[in-house]
Amino acid sequence: MEYTVIPFTATLDQKKETAAVVAQQLCRLIEQYSNQGWKYVRLEGVSTYVQPHSGCFGIGAKPGYMASYQMVVFSKETRHESAVSSGH
DSSP: OEEEEEEEOOOOOTTTOOHHHHHHHHHHHHHHHHTTTOEEEEEEEEEEEEOOBOTBTTBTOBOOEEEEEEEEEEEEOOHHHHHHHTTO
């Protein structure tokens, strides 16, 4: 099995749009990869710690912080797996 993981960041204009717009953006991404033979697996949340930046002599220093990302996971059978499952 082969996997690919794609970052997903939805954009939404709060004054004009609803969560349906976010759903459409995710749907388009899933359709795009499905057309390339990928199968949607799940939407995965990933948290990471972004290291602090000390700046130059403390000027422009930025503290570290936690960041969260959404990743779309897709899978695809490899050619070998396809041949085995079809009996070739």
